Amino acid sequence: MIRVGKHIVQDLMRNRFILAYTGLLLVLSVSMFSLDSDPGKATLSLLNLVLLVVPLVSIIFTTIYFFNSYEFIELLLSQPINRKVVFFSEVVALSAALGMAFMIGVGLPLLILNPGGATGYMILAGLLLTWVFVSLAFVAALSTRDKAKGIGLTLLFWFYFELIYDGFLLYIIYAFSDYPLEKVTLALTALNPVDLARILILLKLDISALMGYTGAFYQNFFGSSQGVLVVGVLLILWAVAPVLLAWRKFSRKDI
Amino acid sequence: MRALLLFCLLPLSAWAAVIRVENGKTIRQAIEMAQPGDSILIAKGIYREGNLTIKKPLTLAGIDYPVLDGENKYEILTVTGPDVTITGLKFINTGTANIEDIAAIKALDVMHLRVIRNKFENAFFGIYFANSNNSWVQENTLIGESKSDNQAGNGIHMWKCDHMTIEKNEIRGHRDGIYFEFVTKSRVADNFSHENQRYGLHFMFSHDDEYESNIFRNNGAGIAVMYSNGVKMKGNRFEENSGNSSYGLLLKEIADSRIIDNIFRNNSIGIYMEGCSRGEFIHNTFTGNGWALRVQASCDANTFTRNGFFSNSFDVATNGSISLNDIHHNYWDKYEGYDLNKDGVGDIPFRPVSLYGMVVEKMPISIVLWRSILVLLLDRTEKILPAVTPENLVDKTPLMKFDKTKSDLITKTP
Amino acid sequence: MITVRGLYKKFGKLEALSNLYLDFEKGKSYAVIGPNGSGKTTLIKSILGLVIPDEGQLQCEGTSILNHWHYREKIGYMPQFATFPNHLKVGQLMEMMKDLRPGHYVLDEELIQAYQLADISNKRFYTLSGGTRQKVSAALAFLFSPPILILDEPTAGLDPYAVEILKSKIQNERTSEKLFMITSHIMSELEELTSEVAYLDSGKLRYAGSIEDLKSSTRESRLGKAIVAMLQRQPEKTTV
Numbered sequence: 001m002i003r004v005g006k007h008i009v010q011d012l013m014r015n016r017f018i019l020a021y022t023g024l025l026l027v028l029s030v031s032m033f034s035l036d037s038d039p040g041k042a043t044l045s046l047l048n049l050v051l052l053v054v055p056l057v058s059i060i061f062t063t064i065y066f067f068n069s070y071e072f073i074e075l076l077l078s079q080p081i082n083r084k085v086v087f088f089s090e091v092v093a094l095s096a097a098l099g100m101a102f103m104i105g106v107g108l109p110l111l112i113l114n115p116g117g118a119t120g121y122m123i124l125a126g127l128l129l130t131w132v133f134v135s136l137a138f139v140a141a142l143s144t145r146d147k148a149k150g151i152g153l154t155l156l157f158w159f160y161f162e163l164i165y166d167g168f169l170l171y172i173i174y175a176f177s178d179y180p181l182e183k184v185t186l187a188l189t190a191l192n193p194v195d196l197a198r199i200l201i202l203l204k205l206d207i208s209a210l211m212g213y214t215g216a217f218y219q220n221f222f223g224s225s226q227g228v229l230v231v232g233v234l235l236i237l238w239a240v241a242p243v244l245l246a247w248r249k250f251s252r253k254d255i
Numbered sequence: 256m257r258a259l260l261l262f263c264l265l266p267l268s269a270w271a272a273v274i275r276v277e278n279g280k281t282i283r284q285a286i287e288m289a290q291p292g293d294s295i296l297i298a299k300g301i302y303r304e305g306n307l308t309i310k311k312p313l314t315l316a317g318i319d320y321p322v323l324d325g326e327n328k329y330e331i332l333t334v335t336g337p338d339v340t341i342t343g344l345k346f347i348n349t350g351t352a353n354i355e356d357i358a359a360i361k362a363l364d365v366m367h368l369r370v371i372r373n374k375f376e377n378a379f380f381g382i383y384f385a386n387s388n389n390s391w392v393q394e395n396t397l398i399g400e401s402k403s404d405n406q407a408g409n410g411i412h413m414w415k416c417d418h419m420t421i422e423k424n425e426i427r428g429h430r431d432g433i434y435f436e437f438v439t440k441s442r443v444a445d446n447f448s449h450e451n452q453r454y455g456l457h458f459m460f461s462h463d464d465e466y467e468s469n470i471f472r473n474n475g476a477g478i479a480v481m482y483s484n485g486v487k488m489k490g491n492r493f494e495e496n497s498g499n500s501s502y503g504l505l506l507k508e509i510a511d512s513r514i515i516d517n518i519f520r521n522n523s524i525g526i527y528m529e530g531c532s533r534g535e536f537i538h539n540t541f542t543g544n545g546w547a548l549r550v551q552a553s554c555d556a557n558t559f560t561r562n563g564f565f566s567n568s569f570d571v572a573t574n575g576s577i578s579l580n581d582i583h584h585n586y587w588d589k590y591e592g593y594d595l596n597k598d599g600v601g602d603i604p605f606r607p608v609s610l611y612g613m614v615v616e617k618m619p620i621s622i623v624l625w626r627s628i629l630v631l632l633l634d635r636t637e638k639i640l641p642a643v644t645p646e647n648l649v650d651k652t653p654l655m656k657f658d659k660t661k662s663d664l665i666t667k668t669p
Numbered sequence: 670m671i672t673v674r675g676l677y678k679k680f681g682k683l684e685a686l687s688n689l690y691l692d693f694e695k696g697k698s699y700a701v702i703g704p705n706g707s708g709k710t711t712l713i714k715s716i717l718g719l720v721i722p723d724e725g726q727l728q729c730e731g732t733s734i735l736n737h738w739h740y741r742e743k744i745g746y747m748p749q750f751a752t753f754p755n756h757l758k759v760g761q762l763m764e765m766m767k768d769l770r771p772g773h774y775v776l777d778e779e780l781i782q783a784y785q786l787a788d789i790s791n792k793r794f795y796t797l798s799g800g801t802r803q804k805v806s807a808a809l810a811f812l813f814s815p816p817i818l819i820l821d822e823p824t825a826g827l828d829p830y831a832v833e834i835l836k837s838k839i840q841n842e843r844t845s846e847k848l849f850m851i852t853s854h855i856m857s858e859l860e861e862l863t864s865e866v867a868y869l870d871s872g873k874l875r876y877a878g879s880i881e882d883l884k885s886s887t888r889e890s891r892l893g894k895a896i897v898a899m900l901q902r903q904p905e906k907t908t909v
Binding site: 003004007011014015069071072074075076077078079080081082083252253254255 | 720
């Protein structure tokens with residue numbers, strides 16, 4: 001596993017994209033904090049970077065990389081190497097590379113320029129979202145043999161989790177606004193990793209609003225470290241479950 | 256000549272004797288023995304004497320904080336005469352009651368009472384004044400220990416008083432930190448009222464009072480003030496009052512008042528206003544609140560100017576579609592306009608009420624979608640084509656910079 | 670050495686392999702032939718575990734290969750289209766393949782030398798021509814001296830000189846210990862390199878046996894003609 005992973009990571013590093021992505025994140029996050037005199041505003045810009053850009057890049061890059069490394073995978077699979085090892089090495093290597101890019105591009109400057117505040121949760125959310133979308137990318141890439149279709153599917157995933165699902169959720173809240181929906185709403189956000197990551201950051205950024213007049217339920221959930229734990233565990237599940245689904249597909253896939 | 260000198264010393268020596276309470280003597284005896292104007296010096300020790308009543312001008316002073324223990328049964332000190340000074344004592348364990356307001360020190364119909372540098376622990380009510388005037392409560396520490404609301408009384412409680420001075424006290428763990436009812440022309444300054452079960456400061460029907468440089472932090476429901484006119488609040492800090500129905504400052508039917516240079520930090524709601532008129536809100540700092548200002552439609556003719564709004568989830572909320580208040584020259588960190596003529600004032604107006612803020616108003620649980628892309632798009636659309644947000648709730652002259660000179664404490668915590 | 674029992678594989682509606690029974694024995698060299706899309710590559714990929722069959726059994730030396738991978742230590746594979754990660758250098762690929770197969774092998778670098786691959790070890794794959802990649806692919810198949818060699822159209826795209834080198838390499842390696850499985854559309858080449866033949870058509874086996882038998886039974890001296898004659902004689906019947 002380590003041996004195979006090492007070669008995939010080496011291959012990823014030969015691909016300039018990871019380097020460019022790291023650089024882009026670094027430039028964006030540093031400029032946000034040095035150009036904007038108000039750290040609060042910079043934090044909000046960064047929030048959108050973490051919630052929008054990071055998932056988009058993670059899912060598209062992973063899908064494209066997977067399609068492009070088809071030959072490499074074929075080469076590996078014709079060698080005496082376990083299919084499982086090849087697959088999970090791909091997952092781990094991509095998660096590690098993109099996670100590293102995020103940590104260097106966003107995590108490090110954030111820790112240096114703006115320690116405290118929502119920084120810790122922001123990094124945690126960004127890292128977990130990276131992994132979730134890498135994971136989703138494998139599902140997309142293994143759902144079709146056609147690269148264009150695969151990329152289309154990843155964009156659909158991204159769009160769904162960023163916008164469509166929230167629209168649906170808002171509709172539910174609106175349609176059933178006469179009922180006590182706190183628990184249902186909270187449960188429904190668990191079905192969207194972007195919502196989970198966003199809530200993780202909200203727990204720090206908007207705790208005053210979250211705990212204001214929305215009932216004791218939110219207060220109990222958000223006011224405790226238990227809330228953070230639950231959200232964190234759910235996000236990890238979101239990173240793991242699609243990988244397992246993708247593995248089922250990959251284990252039966254004809255190369 | 257000798258006679259004259261003697262005459263001069265008389266008030267000090269002959270008329271104002273010092274009575275010492277030590278070696279098993281009781282305070283009760285000392286109070287009985289004392290002539291008006293005498294001082295009673297109480298040595299370190301524990302005194303369990305039930306209820307003591309002072310009817311004449313006296314000074315009670317403790318050495319190294321002797322303890323007056325109410326044994327969870329008694330009101331410790333009742334003052335009914337004028338010109339009493341109580342200092343250096345430690346009051347513990349008053350009785351509790353549901354009907355009667357049992358206090359560590361209760362003053363009834365007095366004037367010139369000084370309660371200075373005392374400690375109170377586990378008192379039901381701490382310092383209680385009724386129908387009194389011209390008195391001072393300074394540098395006391397009051398720590399209530401009751402766990403539930405109905406077992407706690409107020410820290411400093413005043414009813415029907417005027418010209419009172421309450422300064423530099425620390426109050427914690429009571430029901431209300433400071434409670435005023437019908438208290439006028441009084442001054443509350445430099446107090447630290449925190450972690451009280453209900454309100455850090457609670458007053459009603461209390462006109463023309465001044466509140467300056469106090470810190471109110473993490474009280475169960477924040478601060479609530481009602482039915483009063485001519486209130487002046489300056490340089491106070493309202494912090495960390497977060498929860499279901501918790502307010503940095505709740506103003507109900509307050510008129511002709513000035514709220515200046517205060518800091519509202521990390522409250523669920525910075526200021527909540529209902530039925531308030533002709534108030535001036537100048538140069539306050541709102542930072543990290545869920546809602547900085549919640550102005551109900553029943554408020555009119557209030558002025559908000561030179562305030563600074565930073566990192567609040569929502570800046571202004573209202574329940575009506577029109578606003579009869581004047582909002583101008585405030586700094587809003589969410590403002591994205593420009594200032595081409597460099598006069599320090601933004602060239603396009605700022606609408607502090609966001610569309611999603613109104614959605615949350617109607618459906619509080621929709622707060623879970625806050626800061627999602629959907630909400631961002633909704634708010635952006637509303638900014639470009641206002642359709643739902645109140646048309647005249649707008650700052651036409653938003654400031655480009657906030658003068659922090661008098662509120663450099665935006666992020667600092669003492 | 671490799672046994673195929675009742676193999677089925679469908680791609681959508683297309684039956685790529687249908688009820689296939691075949692035995693590949695040690696010491697023999699097999700030509701797997703058939704028209705385009707007859708299932709040759711699918712059969713090979715099934716043996717390599719790249720394609721997962723719908724039904725049937727595949728065994729290598731008596732044990733099933735499904736969900737196993739150790740048996741691939743015994744196989745050297747040269748795919749139909751030699752594709753490698755573009756940014757990889759030739760030398761890096763060689764090092765990587767050695768690294769990925771731990772254990773003790775007799776390294777056979779004869780083709781590396783014959784094709785002078787050391788001279789291009791610093792070149793990245795996207796700069797290489799198809800033929801050169803094919804050379805790398807051939808060298809890789811023989812590198813670990815595997816007992817089973819599966820070559821899918823090995824000479825396609827190679828220049829005549831390189832073809833000769835590869836052919837003589839195959840001839841030299843045909844010992845009693847090794848099994849060769851070669852697909853090609855060039856019958857003369859197969860006649861040189863193989864002794865047995867399996868003919869597939871639309872996923873079905875039409876003939877399996879030695880080339881000698883086929884020639885004598887059809888009274889043809891050339892393999893190509895013998896096959897045409899065989900097909901005319903038994904247009905529908907399937908032999909096992």
